[in-house]
Amino acid sequence: MAFISNVVAMKAAAVAALLVMAAVSPAARAQGGAPSVPAGPLDIAQLGAKGDGKSDSTPMLLKAWKNACDATGVQKIVIPPGNYLTGGMELSGPCKSSIIIRLDGNLLGTGDLNAYKKNWIEIENVENLSINGHGTIDGQGALVWNKNDCQHSYNCKILPNSLVLDFVTNAQIRGITLANSKFFHLNIFASKNVLIDKVTVTAPGNSPNTDGIHIGDSSNVTISGTTIGVGDDCISIGPGSKMIRIEGVKCGPGHGISVGSLGRYKDEKDVEDLKVKGCTLVGTTNGLRIKSYEDSKSSPKASKFLYEDVTMDNVSYPIIIDQKYCPNNICVRSGASKVAVTDVVFKNIHGTSNTPEAITLNCANNLPCQGVQLINVDIKYNGSGNKTMAVCKNAIGKSSGLAKELACI
Template sequence: MTSIVYAFKTLCLLPLLFIAVASRPTVKPKVFNVKRHGSIPDGKTDNTDAFIRVWSRACGRRSGSSKIYVPKGNFYLGGVEFVGPCKNPIEFVIDGTLLAPENPSDIKQDTWINFRYINDLSISGFGTLDGQGKKSWPLNDCHKNPNCPKLAMTMGFAFVNNSNIKDITSLNSKMGHLNFFSVHYFNITGVTITAPGDSPNTDGIKMGSCSNIQIFNTNIGTGDDCIAILSGTTNLNISNVKCGPGHGISVGSLGKNKDEKDVKDLTVKDIIFNGTSDGIRIKTWESSASKILVSNFVYENIQMIDVEKPINIDQKYCPHPPCEHENKGESHVQIQDVKLKNIYGTSKNKVAVNLQCSKRFPCKNVELIDINLKNNGLEGGPSTAKCENINGSASGKMALQHCLN
């Protein structure tokens, strides 16, 4: 009887407990509206100092989280760095347009908007980062002009962890759009990246020495790699990405510099390449300065629409010959454990699968499964594959003349 009375009392108290919990006030972030802190959205006034003041206040706040809000309007912004560590999580919501200087020399740093040494950073909103790169692109000729000016990337993240960016649009960068260095546990979702197909070196997303990066539901059309994956990057997951125009999703180039690190554990799924120069691409320098491992890659469910080189492993990469290093000869980058499954669509070249590996370090355990790439180029006949110095297998439905046993 005692237990029944106790249970009845407990049931009676539950609604009161629920009301007490539900009535607790939700702690909202303190909002820092940049307009209320001196920023002027006229597209002309330099708001750099005003943005830095807002960041300092938001980052230094000790109780609760902070939210920096950029409302609609055109906010001209010179080169700016937002540096932590911060005392609390930071939301950076951009609904307006941030305008970079047209003159590249007016940005006195490598990256126009740079975030460094920050944890728990969230960048969101339906605004635009306008790099105003059109006047800078003709200056991007460093491969033939040693006195070329240094152009800034649009937005960079260095030593930033447990953070994310979503829904933002990056437009017409001077160089690359989004750059990541030593960033860990970062999500990129719903981002749109746009520049003309003939804009030089405007990589969409570029990362090195990063880990546990997720890229989802993102549209990238640019003049260079849609996504460039560089030395030391591991545990990268890319899915539901549309790429075009551009140079595809590229690993590398690798091996050019000493002390480069392994690249491993890459998953690329549910991708559409439309009119790109490359689709799946791994590129290493023919004469390597470093010996590293590229391993455990999975590419699956990928559509190619008139792609010039749908699948391209190039271990003789040399864009502007001659390319010489201390260790001349074959690439020292070892590629192994690469699975390509359900890759389909059309190729603008008869050779739809190019697997050109290093003679000294042949590719190992490369699997082709269900490859259905049709030749849609000027040269007639069915699609083919080219293999050099590679060990692997082909299985499933193969709609091309493959070269793996």
């Protein structure tokens, strides 16, 4: 993994400390002071859950959540060692308490799609949340991946995401594993002040649409020290995302760290202030990618991005800006883009590409990419019979510290 400076590490520690305090101290004061005694147990085993991997533990988890949510102060839900099978669960607030979910066992998502309204574990309208432990949230996606048709149709049936944070403020997720999701592993929507630290996300490289972490309409989200290997984007950053920090992440297999796809739906909001630092991508199909639909339905802006100190290890397409994204030819090709890409810096990016095309800037004729900088980019094709190259169209900016064959702007 690439080196992270002491300053960055100190900042990450400071963010973590602030989130810990946010998840505990303020809520304890503002929501009733000292913890009250909940109406019932918060340990799901005490509520009757059986960790045999077969018995339905959904009612026990919902009851533990209600007991914790209705109490005051800081309340801890305990999922002890064992394998607990559940269906869909909506864990809703607002709550009177700050809630810690201690995951030492494994949660298993049933393969019966009728057991889900939409997602698997959906936490919504909550302030001050912590999920930690050494357990696993296992979507058991292999049971239903054959029902996924999203590679071929815009209007496909979306399978359940594993863990969803909707309208959550002040949250941290540490130490747990997310595995084999039916769709996205972790989806963060309309949330703010979120820390994902030392989490493992894993699924087969050929599993469909199993994005590791997806962020949309959210702000001040930090992902640090996390290892992700999945069948789609390791991290995908959707419309409306601001102040996103990705530090010390290892990605692979997967499709890399992506912004987008942008412009697919109407009324999408801008993406701005993204920093990716000290990350390593190994064997991914893409590296650092910004993508927007060629037949975009809206006109969000993507701006103020910094990619710095990133290592590429046998990555197919290490650096990509694509304003003509059209997966599997399911969109209308027009050649015109509505999504503006500005102020994007790639600095100190090094390693190897397993295709000759190390840099691809495929910007639109009608809306060229503006303010793109390539600084000290050193990526070499690791194959034979061809040379490392950069392909740049309609990109305006500057290059410095690059080999001649990569200095395309």
